[in-house]
Amino acid sequence: xxxxxxxxxxxxxVTVNDVPRHARVPARRLLSDFLRHDLGLTGTHxxxxxxxxxxxxxxxxxxxxxxxxxxxxxxxxxxxxxxxxLGTQDAxxxxxxxxxxxxxxxxxxxxxxxxxxITAYLDENPDPTAEEAREAISGNLCRCTGYQNIVKxxxxxxxxxxxxxxx
Amino acid sequence: MTxxxxxxxxxxxxxxxxxxxxxxxxxxxxxxxxAAAFVRSPHAHARIVDIDVTDALEVDGLVGIWTHEDLPGRxxxxxxxxxxxxxxxxxxxxxxxxxxxxxxVGEPIVLVIARDRYVAEDVAQRIRVExxxxxxxxxxxxxxxxxxxxxxxxxxxxSAHMLQEVGDVDAAMAAAPRTLELDLSxxxxxxxxxxxxxxxxxxxxxxxxxxxYSSTQTSTGVRAAVAAKLDLPLAKVECIxxxxxxxxxxxxxxxxxxxxxxxWAARLLGHPVKWVEDRREHxxxxxxxxxxxxxxxxGFDDDGRILAxxxxxxxxNGAYTPYGIIVPIITSTQLLGPYKPGxxxxxxxxxYTNTVLVTPYRGAGRPQGCFAMxxxxxxxxxxxxxxxxxxxxxxxxxPSEMPYxxxxxxxxxxxxxxxxxxxxxxxxxLKALVxxxxxxxxxxxxxxxxxxxxLGIGCYVEGTGVGPYEGGHIQVETSxxxxxxxxxxxxxxxxxxxxxxxxxxxLGVPLEDVHVTTGDTRRMxxxxxxxxxxxxxxxxxxxxxxxxxxxxxxxxIAADALEVSADDLEIVDGDIRVKGAxxxxxxxxxxxxxxxxxxxxxxxxxxxxxxxxxxxDPSKPPVADDDEPGLExxxxxxxxxxxxxxxxxxxxxxxxxxxxxxxxxxxxxxxxCGPMINPxxxxxxxxxxxxxxxxxxxxxxxxxDESGQLLNASFMDFLMPxxxxxxxxxxxxxxxxxxxxxxxxxxAGEAGCxxxxxxxxxxxxxxEGFPIRSMPISxxxxxxxxxxxxxxxxxxxxxxxxTPSSSTQTQEDR
Numbered sequence: 001x002x003x004x005x006x007x008x009x010x011x012x013x014v015t016v017n018d019v020p021r022h023a024r025v026p027a028r029r030l031l032s033d034f035l036r037h038d039l040g041l042t043g044t045h046x047x048x049x050x051x052x053x054x055x056x057x058x059x060x061x062x063x064x065x066x067x068x069x070x071x072x073x074x075x076x077x078x079x080x081x082x083x084x085x086l087g088t089q090d091a092x093x094x095x096x097x098x099x100x101x102x103x104x105x106x107x108x109x110x111x112x113x114x115x116x117x118i119t120a121y122l123d124e125n126p127d128p129t130a131e132e133a134r135e136a137i138s139g140n141l142c143r144c145t146g147y148q149n150i151v152k153x154x155x156x157x158x159x160x161x162x163x164x165x166x167x
Numbered sequence: 168m169t170x171x172x173x174x175x176x177x178x179x180x181x182x183x184x185x186x187x188x189x190x191x192x193x194x195x196x197x198x199x200x201x202a203a204a205f206v207r208s209p210h211a212h213a214r215i216v217d218i219d220v221t222d223a224l225e226v227d228g229l230v231g232i233w234t235h236e237d238l239p240g241r242x243x244x245x246x247x248x249x250x251x252x253x254x255x256x257x258x259x260x261x262x263x264x265x266x267x268x269x270x271x272v273g274e275p276i277v278l279v280i281a282r283d284r285y286v287a288e289d290v291a292q293r294i295r296v297e298x299x300x301x302x303x304x305x306x307x308x309x310x311x312x313x314x315x316x317x318x319x320x321x322x323x324x325x326s327a328h329m330l331q332e333v334g335d336v337d338a339a340m341a342a343a344p345r346t347l348e349l350d351l352s353x354x355x356x357x358x359x360x361x362x363x364x365x366x367x368x369x370x371x372x373x374x375x376x377x378x379x380y381s382s383t384q385t386s387t388g389v390r391a392a393v394a395a396k397l398d399l400p401l402a403k404v405e406c407i408x409x410x411x412x413x414x415x416x417x418x419x420x421x422x423x424x425x426x427x428x429x430x431w432a433a434r435l436l437g438h439p440v441k442w443v444e445d446r447r448e449h450x451x452x453x454x455x456x457x458x459x460x461x462x463x464x465x466g467f468d469d470d471g472r473i474l475a476x477x478x479x480x481x482x483x484n485g486a487y488t489p490y491g492i493i494v495p496i497i498t499s500t501q502l503l504g505p506y507k508p509g510x511x512x513x514x515x516x517x518x519y520t521n522t523v524l525v526t527p528y529r530g531a532g533r534p535q536g537c538f539a540m541x542x543x544x545x546x547x548x549x550x551x552x553x554x555x556x557x558x559x560x561x562x563x564x565x566p567s568e569m570p571y572x573x574x575x576x577x578x579x580x581x582x583x584x585x586x587x588x589x590x591x592x593x594x595x596x597l598k599a600l601v602x603x604x605x606x607x608x609x610x611x612x613x614x615x616x617x618x619x620x621x622l623g624i625g626c627y628v629e630g631t632g633v634g635p636y637e638g639g640h641i642q643v644e645t646s647x648x649x650x651x652x653x654x655x656x657x658x659x660x661x662x663x664x665x666x667x668x669x670x671x672x673x674l675g676v677p678l679e680d681v682h683v684t685t686g687d688t689r690r691m692x693x694x695x696x697x698x699x700x701x702x703x704x705x706x707x708x709x710x711x712x713x714x715x716x717x718x719x720x721x722x723x724i725a726a727d728a729l730e731v732s733a734d735d736l737e738i739v740d741g742d743i744r745v746k747g748a749x750x751x752x753x754x755x756x757x758x759x760x761x762x763x764x765x766x767x768x769x770x771x772x773x774x775x776x777x778x779x780x781x782x783x784d785p786s787k788p789p790v791a792d793d794d795e796p797g798l799e800x801x802x803x804x805x806x807x808x809x810x811x812x813x814x815x816x817x818x819x820x821x822x823x824x825x826x827x828x829x830x831x832x833x834x835x836x837x838x839x840c841g842p843m844i845n846p847x848x849x850x851x852x853x854x855x856x857x858x859x860x861x862x863x864x865x866x867x868x869x870x871x872d873e874s875g876q877l878l879n880a881s882f883m884d885f886l887m888p889x890x891x892x893x894x895x896x897x898x899x900x901x902x903x904x905x906x907x908x909x910x911x912x913x914x915a916g917e918a919g920c921x922x923x924x925x926x927x928x929x930x931x932x933x934x935e936g937f938p939i940r941s942m943p944i945s946x947x948x949x950x951x952x953x954x955x956x957x958x959x960x961x962x963x964x965x966x967x968x969x970t971p972s973s974s975t976q977t978q979e980d981r
Contacts, residue, residue: 007227028285037283042195043188045412047361048446052882055361083188096186100178103851107659108185109361109412115186138891141882143361143413144659146854146919147890 014075016041017085027073032056034072035082043083043112047141054140057113058082064120083112086119094160095119095153104153106144113140118154127158173672173910176847179664180683181657190410193365193382194443200367201230203429203442204287206277206294207452208269211303211521211875212317215267215296218277223293228282230436232290233428235264235276241396242431246422250491254329257321258488259519263424268301270317270486271523272875273451275424280432280440303521303875307460307481310518317486317519326484327492327517331499333574334510339475343466347546352941353535353924355458355483355869356862358528359887360658362412363444364453366425368433375399379406379430384419385696386686387654392422393430408686414658415859416527417454419698420490450880455869456494456528458483459535463543466509471547471558476508478539480515485524492517494525494532496578497630502536503573503583504628505590505813506544506562511573521875527698529859533921537627538942541925545932552969555624555929556594556603563590570906577809578699579633585811587903588628593815593837596899597624601817601835609819619822620832621934625922626815631840631914632704636805638693639710641670641717643798645763645772647741647756649674649681651713653706654694656686660702660916661848666710668844669910673714674721675738676755693803700812700914703844708908709804716800721758724798728753728761759798764789810905812913814838816857816922818894820930827950829865829931831894839901840915849915850898856919858893863920864927864943866892936964 007026014021014031016039023038035041035058044067047055051066058067059081067080087093095118098104105111114137121128121136128136133154134147142150184190220232235243246260265276277294281287302315309315310324317324340346367380377399381389383406390406397404411418425442433440444453459482466475482495499513548558564571566589575583598604606622613620642650651670657663667681684690685706686697695705718738725743726733729751737746744752760776768774778789790796819833836853843849866886870878879885904911928939931949937956941948955961 026285036194037198040198041188042191045192045362046194047412048882050446050881050883053361083186087187089183089187089189092183092187096183099186100182103179103847105182105185105659106661106851106855107361107411107413108181108190109192109410111186112188134890138889141361141887141889143359143415143859143887144855145851146856146858146896147893148854148896149851151890 010073012072012076014072014080016080017082025072027071029072030068031070031072031075032067035067041082041084045109045112047110052141053110054117055110055113057116057140059116059120062120062123064117081116083115086115093119094164095122095157097160098153098157102152102156103149104145110140110142114142114150118157122158122161126161128154130155172668172678173844174842174846175668176845177664177668177678179661180667181661181663192362192410192412193367193380196380196409197367197439197441200439200441201280201282201436202284202287203432203440204279204284204291205275206279206291206296207448208265208272208274208276210269210298210300211272211305212301213269213298214301215265215269215276216299217297219295222295223290226286226290226293228286229290230280230282232294233264233278235262235266238264241398242427246424246489247392248491249420249489250493252327252491255327255488255492257326258491259318259321259326260489261424261487263427271521272877273448273523275452278428278432280436305520305522305871305873305875307458307483307518310483310520311481317521321519324519325516326488326519329492329496329499330514331575332512336475336477336510336512339510340464340466340477343474344468345550346464346466347550349463349542349546350940351461351463351539351542353457353459353538354943355455356528356867357455357869358415358417360413360415360417363446363449364418364423364425365443366429367439367441368430369439370434370437372437375403377404377430377434379404380409381406381426382411382418383408383421384414384656384658384698385421386656386688387692387694388696389421389426390688393426396422396427397431397434406688408656411656411658414697415529416456416531416698418658419696420454420526446882447880450885451523451877454524454526455485456525457535457863458525459498461535461539463539465543465547467547469551471551471553471561473506473562474509476511478502478513482515482517483520483525484517485520485522487524489524490526493578494527497532498536500575500577500583501533501628501630502540504537504540505564505588505626506540507564522871529856529917530920531699531917533627533629533917534860534863534924537625537922538925538928541625541922541929542940545929546938549965552966556598559626560591560594565591577630579809581808584808585628586905586907588811588813588839589901589903590813593813593839593901596901597815597817597835597837600837600897600899601819601833603817617824619824619934621820621930621932622817623820623926623928623930623933624815624817625925625929627921628811628813629700629918629921630809631700631812632806633699633701633809634806635695636803637695637705637709638691638801638803639706639713640691640801641710641713641799643717643755643759645756645759647680647754649676651681651710652684652687652690653710654686654688654691655697655702655706658697660852661845662702665703665844665848666706669707669711670714673711674718676741680741700916700918704810704908704912704914705804707844707912708910709802711909712802712804713800716802717798720762720800721755721798724758724761725753762798763796804908806907808907810907810913812840812915812918814918814922816926818926818930820927820934822931822934822949827946827953829944829946829949831861831927834894834896836896836898836919837901838898838918839903840918841904841913842902842911843900844912846900852915853898853919854896856917857896857923858888860920860923861893862888864924866943868943932964936967937961938964
């Protein structure tokens with residue numbers, strides 16, 4: 001058997017939402033599980049466990065990545081941002097705000113992955129067309145919305161960011 | 168503002184928590200729980216000879232391993248058959264853990280519980296199961312041939328055979344001037360919610376009580392089933408559906424094996440236990456739907472009026488029938504859509520195969536029925552050289568004929584009787600929206616540029632809001648906070664918002680004061696569940712009735728206190744006031760204080776209701792004989808029959824002349840679900856339904872090989888649409904009220920996906936000039952059809968005889 005019968009635990013410290021967070025976990029602990037179960041940041045969801053659906057997308061040094069395809073130990077040198085780091089219920093970030101205004105979600109399970117993905121996208125492309133917005137979200141699966149209102153949310157988020165800048 | 172809440176596109180109450188990562192889905196709970204994993208059968212059909220766990224026992228962190236022989240009493244008995252039917256003569260259900268035999272890949276055999284899921288999977292991997300192979304039955308044809316059997320004692324693989332006939336089909340068919348026959352097929356797909364199933368159970372040893380969380384569409388159903396299986400009093404079991412990451416039907420079946428085993432293990436171990444389904448498990452161990460073969464024979468006159476319709480269908484029900492034969496029953500009844508079929512006969516056989524079981528998936532048999540009917544109407548139009556919308560019009564049930572009774576029994580065991588609908592008006596709207604009459608010019612333009620385009624249409628009627636009942640409970644706190652509960656569950660439909668809108672309108676309170684709880688048996692133990700587009704109709708009306716009770720009580724108490732007639736009072740923004748004299752008023756919160764005579768003052772407001780506050784009449788008891796304390800009300804809504812929503816879709820597709828790639832250029836929807844509580848949410852439901860329909864029409868299929876292996880059991884291989892595959896959806900609405908319920912509403916949840924395969928088939932057929940009889944269709948399959956067509960072994964549409972221009976040209980091009 002190649003599987004370890006007993007597992008060595010490692011001290012892992014990862015900067016999540018600007019705070020250094022620590023836990024003792026095995027080397028094979030996925031970043032998604034580390035965030036969700038060791039740190040209690042359950043906003044990051046796991047939909048397929050193999051990097052296809054995008055629900056587990058977090059920002060690694062501001063770039064969107066699948067946390068289900070990354071080990072917690074390998075995240076140590078990086079800054080991780082989860083959906084919890086992009087706003088709160090009382091002070092939502094622009095992408096979060098846009099989703100609530102445009103009915104960009106139904107069950108909400110895939111939403112955190114979209115919010116992180118779109119946040120990174122708008123940093124690079126602050127003023128997308130509808131077509132570009134659709135392209136930007138076409139790596140994430142949603143089974144509820146048919147995407148139309150997510151496209152709308154991307155455009156609205158771009159507006160909200162512009163408005164915030166103008167103030 | 169409060170009175171206009173009903174019908175307003177208000178933003179959803181649930182969104183702020185969901186967009187900030189504060190939702191609480193099943194796996195967000197219970198971080199201290201032990202984790203379960205399963206050894207599942209890798210074979211489609213086999214006898215279990217031996218299970219060897221020796222190698223697994225040394226894994227650090229293992230808590231326990233159980234097989235069927237370890238399961239006591241009812242836990243070890245077959246799972247219940249939820250919906251018996253007289254024609255389901257050979258219903259079979261699985262065991263929570265397989266006993267002796269496995270009947271599909273993914274069937275659970277061994278339960279493992281360990282410190283965490285990683286360890287549980289390590290253990291499962293070390294368990295050796297020895298099998299003796301049996302012949303797997305895969306596909307409807309093989310099941311129908313019955314050369315091999317799924318269950319030894321079901322000698323023809325038929326679980327149910329059902330026949331319904333209205334009128335004399337043989338006579339009407341014989342007398343019909345024209346007839347056509349069609350062979351049709353639809354492949355399997357699945358609900359595929361982004362969150363799989365999951366169960367988390369806590370046993371409270373001090374009180375002998377079980378608290379169970381399940382990602383389910385029916386918490387009351389799971390509660391009752393688990394209490395029965397575990398031999399616990401119902402009062403000692405509570406079940407809560409937390410935030411649920413999509414359902415689309417698969418989470419209505421219950422109890423799933425895990426819903427029995429996880430609570431059982433939690434009680435046995437005295438420790439919380441959780442199981443969260445992984446994606447592969449969801450593919451092979453939950454449920455699929457859609458797979459059917461159909462034959463249609465139709466008799467009609469020279470004007471295209473249907474005189475006789477004779478339908479046979481063979482339904483693949485997978486390995487077991489825990490949810491009965493609801494799907495083929497719905498296909499066989501809802502197939503009729505907005506049309507009068509003349510004499511109608513439908514006969515179906517529900518067949519066992521060694522594949523994962525089949526339970527309803529959004530649309531629940533309707534997409535298949537709609538496909539059969541709409542292909543038939545298109546074929547009639549083609550045969551006669553008539554416009555496809557004209558043939559539809561000529562067969563429509565008219566508004567003047569409502570209510571219209573088809574003379575059949577529907578899925579709820581009640582008459583298939585349409586309550587309302589204006590099909591001609593819907594069709595007019597759809598034709599205007601898509602530009603039906605301008606399409607010929609558009610096509611000519613496209614053809615001149617070397618492009619192939621086609622226009623398709625599909626119409627459906629959907630029985631929604633089936634019973635038996637739902638309930639609503641409303642309680643107004645002394646602060647004016649309004650607590651609303653209903654027992655059915657939510658999977659993204661925005662119930663917290665729409666039910667709050669209903670209450671805000673009925674009671675006259677601000678929306679933000681209303682707080683809705685769904686799917687929690689502690690709050691509302693009587694409920695059925697969320698399926699069949701029923702939540703708004705059933706719980707919406709129950710809650711409206713409950714709100715009216717609360718309103719009546721509030722007005723009675725306030726009228727007493729203000730010494731006016733209740734008729735002279737109105738409630739505006741949570742304040743009860745005299746109409747025309749708003750200075751004479753009291754808040755709903757104050758009425759709540761007065762409704763509950765107190766001995767103890769817990770705050771300033773409560774003081775007013777205490778016994779020495781001087782407001783009581785010593786000649787009467789504090790609570791009247793026919794009254795109850797508290798400003799609360801409860802009611803139930805139980806309809807005599809379903810209410811029937813309808814819709815019509817049209818699409819323009821383009822097929823690549825070389826690669827046969829299929830692109831949807833436009834997709835138009837006209838939808839009528841009666842008055843909409845929240846049009847934004849209805850629209851969202853339509854969008855999502857269409858997207859799933861597009862998946863079912865062009866991309867999604869379950870690819871089983873002949874040994875019963877599901878070859879595409881992952882998101883890499885099962886192609887669900889991304890944003891790049893879903894067209895912009897253009898919508899228009901009709902709001903024909905239902906006469907059946909107080910709010911006049913109809914259901915909307917499933918509508919979007921029902922006609923999509925029919926519409927896309929219609930459009931591809933129109934683009935290509937030859938019939939499309941099987942869905943989904945991939946570019947490869949379309950390309951192969953073109954080859955066959957060019958070789959002369961796939962027919963052209965008859966329209967080539969009527970208008971020999973475009974299609975023959977296409978054929979020559981090849």
